[in-house]
Amino acid sequence: xxxxxxxxxxxxxxxxxxxxxxxxxxxxxxxxxxxxxxxxxxxxxxxxxxxxxxxxxxxxxxxxxxxxxxxxxxxxx
Numbered sequence: 001x002x003x004x005x006x007x008x009x010x011x012x013x014x015x016x017x018x019x020x021x022x023x024x025x026x027x028x029x030x031x032x033x034x035x036x037x038x039x040x041x042x043x044x045x046x047x048x049x050x051x052x053x054x055x056x057x058x059x060x061x062x063x064x065x066x067x068x069x070x071x072x073x074x075x076x077x
Contacts, residue, residue, distance in 0.1 A: 001030060001031065001075065002030075002031045002032070003031065003032045003033070003034045003073065004023060004026075004027060004031065004032075004033055004034065005034045005035075006019065006020065006023050006033060006034070006035050006036070007035075008020075008035060008036060008037050008038070009036060009037065009038045009068075009069075017044065017047070020033070020044065020074075024048075024052065024054075024055070024074060024076065027076045028076070029054070029076055029077060030076065031075075031076055032059075032073050032074060032075040033073070033074045033076070034071060034072070034073050034074075035070075035071065035072045035073075035074065036069065036070075036071050037069075037070045037071075037072065038068045038070070039068070039070060040062060040064070040070050040072075041062065041070065044072075045057070045060060045062075045072075048060075048074060053077075054076050055075075055076065055077070056075040056076065056077045059073075059075035060072070060073065060074060060075065061073045
């Protein structure tokens with residue numbers, strides 16, 4: 001599965017979700033958006049699950065790689 005990576009650690013919080021949604025919309029079916037973040041993106045998971053039909057919640061993964069580094073994979077159906 002191809003993935004597009006978006007590093008959000010230096011993006012102001014107010015700009016993060018719009019950028020995520022824009023990048024996710026640009027994906028083709030079967031691709032995934034990989035996010036690098038400074039916190040666990042649990043609220044984003046619930047937002048995507050509730051609002052984005054193409055989001056594959058069952059395929060969602062998140063890994064903590066350090067105290068302030070989380071990598072989440074958001075697959076698109």
